Amino acid sequence: MSRQRRYTLGALFVLAGAVAAVLLASVLSTVFFAVTVAYLLWPVRRELVARGQSRRVASGGATAGAFVMTLLVFVPLAVVAYLRFDSFVDLIGLLPAQIDVSLLGFEYVVTLESVATLVVGLVERAARRAATAAPVLLVKVTLFVFLIYSLLYYGEDAQRAALALVPTDYRDAARSLNRRARETLFAIYVLQAATAVATFALALPVFFALGYESVVTLSTVAAVLQFVPIIGPSVLLAGLAAYHVALGELLQAALVFFVGGFVIAWLPDVLVRPRLARETADIPGSLYFVGFFGGVLTIGPIGVVAGPLAVGLFVESAALLSTELNSVDDADHDDAETSSDVDRQKPDDE
Template structure:
């Protein structure tokens, strides 16, 4: 009878989860990110509890730690922008009053006034969009904070409940999937930070070789932009290339677009992510890259986390099924076949 009741309640839980996902579709990405962050903060909360903090206090400290980490990442961008704001006006004063170029035997001239009019119209449109979306963003950030705290606070009980729904003979598989998910999430967030650090170091060298001033400032902006999906450091490089075109330095524009695009915008994703994915999450670099790119293109920013996570869980499930079916590796199978063949060959 108890088994029947638990089965019914399990189906009710699954149906309500689907209904909640349908109703809360607009905040589903926020909920997903909160779950992944809380998943990683639970071990920190346990360590704090082991050091004498209460359950509630350790959950609060872990949540604040996550919030402070985000602030630490974003603060340099605002500090650099405020410190270098006056330098932007100096650079703008260098731009000529008009820019002429020839295309298909037709000469076109763009004045600074026309360009500024377009820029200001775009900025006004962006400002209106930001002002409209700001209340929603603040609500989602508040929801994110409450969700992380509540999940860290009650994560153990939720985990035990979900594990209890799994038949006892499958507990080892559930534990393996749980371990793989935690390791993958840790690797994803560590990879993001490591890629940003690698971008900073590469950008530092590239901007110095190309002869730019304020190389630390430019490298820091490139590293922080690495946290923004799709755009990344390409936004900075495109702006620099356009500036060089505006002042008539086509060679510098080509260099920053080609060399910077390869070394700063493309190389870290190819060189750092796959290698660290293999070391930290035991996930082949090619599979991580497929999950990262596929998730990003399919789901947007949430796909950065969901894509590699699903691929990692798929790999772990294949490994569990392989162990269950006692499937041998190719090398072992060939060796065993050779041994059997040798032993069945009659001696002459």
């Protein structure tokens, strides 16, 4: 195949991919997450094949394992909600029937009945939206699972096809970027789990010091909420603070909102993510921090993965460029020294 034909087919591939991305924009985030998860599962699938399993069995086993692990992340939240439902109802019963609020010389009266009506209305609207979105969500989950399986099953073919588009002289750089992408994705998901564990460990003493009885339950909820981008455990702390305000316990509300917000919602992100990013993905903590929050604030939940991944590829590209430039400078320096030695030897030869 001539070089021109290869590049033409490569350009056609890129153009078809761009058109597909535009037409499939509604599921683009699902496709992106499926690709990142397939990257992580590839070593597992390769190990299963090395142990004698067929490609189909290895791909299906890795996909099923990932699906089960994803469900297990949110199982503790469902278990806590089920076991503590009666306690939650009892807490609601402790709220006063009427709350008088004075602000800037104005007095407001908030009744429990009006709050209950507002909450019921919000829950009903949320339930209707969830019911409407359920078929779409089911389709996306199905697409997510099938994509992971297909990427694992046809992984070698996809790798060869992608590498064939890269000129021979640049394939070492493509392999380096591929390695960096896999390491960064692994670090992102490991960091997410490590941050949840750190949140649980930090939440235990905070909730205990603030006098809560269900310390383990609240800490578990805070840890699981770390997997929810942007809001995280803040929604739990805000709900607890609002409950204490309703009871007239303003000091307790301030403590749980500000102290809990600092230690539980903010501190794990600052302490765990930058430090482990350096250890697991070889990315400076400051750059990972920028990628994580910048990605979330720019493109939403998908930015949790896309932001740090972009930073990781940027760091690897900078390292490749630096290595190339230094090798060129060293080669020029060696040529200059060789030329100088030849010039010095000429008079002696004559």
